Amino acid sequence: MTVDYGWVIAAALAVVVILAIVIARLAKHLRRLKLRVTELEQHVEVTAAVAAHPKKPEDRLIGVVVNVSKDDAGHATKLVHEACAAAGMPDPFIQASTAEDPGVVMTERAIEMGCDVVIAAGGDGTLRAVASKLTGTDVALGIIPLGTGNLFARNIGLPYHDLTACTAEAIHGTPHRVDTLQLELRRPGGRSEQEISLVIAGGGLDAEVMEDTREILKARAGWLAYGEAGLRHVMGARKTVEVKLDDGEPETYRLRSVLLANCGTLQAGIRLIPEAKFDDGHMDVALFTPRHALDWARVIAKTAFRYSADIPVMKVRQARSGRLTMAEPMRFQIDGDAVGDVISVSARVEPESLIVHGASTEILENPEH
Structure with missing residues (x-):
């Protein structure tokens, strides 16, 4: 066939x-x-x-402080409106921060209005301003990260690339109490200022980098822009700083950088200070004393391999309070914002002083969250 x-x-x-x-x-x-x-x-x-939630949806009021200079500011406020409507809640109380006030007065108004959550929609600067008025209250902080670094959002385990998920966490997330660092900065001339830090405050190299990072590079390259400024400043001169922690005796160091850390993770999942946790009741004081490129290579190796022990050019000490006294004015930064020269800094930990929606201790075991 x-x-x-x-x-x-x-x-x-x-x-x-x-x-x-x-x-x-x-x-x-x-x-x-x-x-x-x-x-x-x-x-x-x-x-x-x-x-x-202990309140009925119709009895809950969500406050929002939004940095309107951020590209996604309009989208963030739209998401909050939609989330509140979907949950049967009143329209949110939304206010824009300004160049003169990143959110302090706006947060005070939100508290007076009876908001049980105030969302900071912006970068770490907006977040810090809102947190400064919520610390010590029963009003929770929500976070919609719109900044370049979004360091606190990273450290507490928020899905910082997903604004919809962050909005849901900000409104409905599980509350978690976190520590804050209360700072007193003394300026050349004797003037004092009270500040708050949620992530890392520090003097020396890190502050110089924050101050000198070019805005046009930040807009184009995001957090990678800090690397360009870092290369220009890394080999700067060390300065003499007296460090007193808790009730211990003061010690004097020649430092290139000193950090007061409430959290220890930077961009790209880099755990600069693995010991630092946002809810352990301590700050971690990191002292950097490198003299040349080889010393910096040791610091980089320690960070890359997450080596927990001290090395000669990087020591980490835990404390509940401390004081830094500079022999000469030193540049200082708080959570990525350059704040100018200081001649001394007093710091104390306020344990569990801030309620944050969506914070998760899982990030401590999984830094790539």
């Missing part, structure tokens, strides 16, 4: 085409089903969070 291979091939091709169509339709159906399941899961999570 003669087999007509042309018909066989045609039939096989037809079967392949039909199977491809069926598989494509099934895949499309599965994608829709998966999307629907995700939507239902999110709905259940929000519903459970709303039900678990």
Whole structure:
């Protein structure tokens, strides 16, 4: 019997085409089903969070302090409006920060309005301003990270690249108490200022880098812009600093940089000070004494390999309070914001003084969260 291979091939091709169509339709159906399941899961999570909150949705008021200079500011406020509406809550009380006031007065107004959460929609500077008025209160802090570094959001485990998820956490997230660092800066001339730090405050190299990072590079390259400034300042001169921690005796160091850390993770998951945790009741004081490039290589190696022990050019000490006294004025920064010259800094930890929605201790074991 003669087999007509042309018909066989045609039939096989037809079967392949039909199977491809069926598989494509099934895949499309599965994608829709998966999307629907995700939507239902999110709905259940929000519903459970709303039900678990001590107030009824209609009695909750969400405040927002937004840095309108950020690219995603409009999108962030839209997300908050939508989330409040979906939960049956009143319209949020939204205020814009200004160049003169990054959020202090706005937060005071939100507290007076009866907001039970005030969301900081901006960078770490906006966050710090809002937190300065919420510390010691029962009003929770929510975070929608819109900045270059978003260091605190990274350290507490927020999905900082997903503004929708951050909005849900800010409004409905589990409250967690975190420590704050209360700072007193003394300026040349004797004037004193009270400040707060949530991440890392420091003098020397880090402050010089923050002050000298070019805005145009930050806009184009994000946090990588800090590296360019770092290369220009890394080999600067060390300065004499007296360090007194808790009730210990003062010690004098020749330092290139000194850090007071409430958290220890930087951009790209770099754990500069692995010991630093945002809820352990201590600050971690890091003292950097490098003299040349080889010393800096040791610091980089310690950081890269997460080596916990001290090395000669980088010592870390834990304390609840401390005082830095500079022999000459030193540049200083707080959570990535350059704040000018100081001649002394007093710091104390306020344990569990700030309520944050969405903070998670899982980040301590999983820094790549």
